[in-house]
Amino acid sequence: MNFASDNVFGIHPKIFAAIEAANKGTSASYGYDDYSKRAEEKLSAVFGKEVRAFLVTTGTAANGLALSALSPSYGAVLTHAEAHAFVDECNSPEMFTGGAKIIGLHGIEGKITPAIVEKALKGFIRAEHDPKPSALSITNSTELGRVYTPSEIKALSAVLKPRKMKFHTDGARFANAVASLGVAPAEITWKSGIDVMSFGGTKNGGMLLEAVVFFDTALAEDFVYRRMRGGQLVSKSRYLGAQMLAYLEGDLWLDNARIANGYAKRLADGLKTSNRIRIPLPTDANEVFAVVPRALHDKLQAAGAHYYDWMPDTLGPDGVKDDEIFVRFVLSYATPPEDVDRFIGLVKELSSA
Incomplete structure (x- = not known):
């Protein structure tokens, strides 16, 4: 993932x-x-x-x-x-x-x-x-x-x-x-x-x-x-x-981009179903930004998910709490769609654990 x-x-x-x-x-x-x-x-x-x-x-x-x-x-x-x-x-x-x-x-x-x-x-x-x-x-x-x-x-x-x-x-x-x-x-x-x-x-x-x-x-x-x-x-x-x-x-350039954008929307919509994760920015293209509890982030990383933390100042002084982390997901035309679904499922699983 x-x-x-x-x-x-x-x-x-x-x-x-x-x-x-x-x-x-x-x-x-x-x-x-x-x-x-x-x-x-x-x-x-x-x-x-x-x-x-x-x-x-x-x-x-x-x-x-x-x-x-x-x-x-x-x-x-x-x-x-x-x-x-x-x-x-x-x-x-x-x-x-x-x-x-x-x-x-x-x-x-x-x-x-x-x-x-x-x-x-x-x-x-x-x-x-x-x-x-x-x-x-x-x-x-x-x-x-x-x-x-x-x-x-x-x-x-x-x-x-x-x-x-x-x-x-x-x-x-x-x-x-x-x-x-x-x-x-x-x-x-x-x-x-x-x-x-x-x-x-x-x-x-x-x-x-x-x-x-x-x-x-x-x-x-x-x-x-x-x-x-x-x-x-x-x-x-x-x-x-x-x-x-x-x-x-x-x-081909537009076909690839449409696929990547579609995967990003799929991921964003899936993450929005979690009451543990906030999506503070609209997902226009192929990047998804989220605010994740730090404890959940650590579990996701340990489970094999790879994504970057982002600059918290982006959301202003009240956007990210001390026990949270602001992260970025980037989707590609080549991202396996099953990885998107697997990650969404993992979020739900770890959120209820």
């Missing part, structure tokens, strides 16, 4: 087969292969507009490189205080941008609102003594499993554009957000004001499957140099392109 992350599972068989097929014969290298070119074309079709897409191997690299195209070294990038770009990437965005300041903003359920951005920007009163507000980065779905809607993204964009700030999405679980909302990918990206995104696939069936996708293609000027300098230009790039093509073919 492993609910620690969607990273714990392997490669989807169709993607694995695509890698194996690409292994035959010879191919151009360093991004000039046919697979990578067709992957960019396919991403343009998925988003309904011509994009520039650059394949990379990690989400950390995708975020850092994307932000380096949006902010100068003397700039400031606003993001959520729990976002990967702020707390989980070991100052990688600062490195890739050459020193831009990443500023974490506090918002409920992992979301940033226009009011939060407006308040933060009012603090930039010292002219060149402050960094220059250059970009906003949101995570969709968020670190707490919530999903930004088109209207929410448009409202944020309306704050940024008059100030000539750029807009980035960390889409490590973008497929889960699209599947949750049931909208076209364009609706929560370029049509709502997003300039560039980190398009993730590794968590959803890929092996090394990330891309920096530019909707404002003018921002992609010189990005080939940024990717090369950042050590992300893969020589045998056909293997990245082949993965992306298989991921997008027949909407």
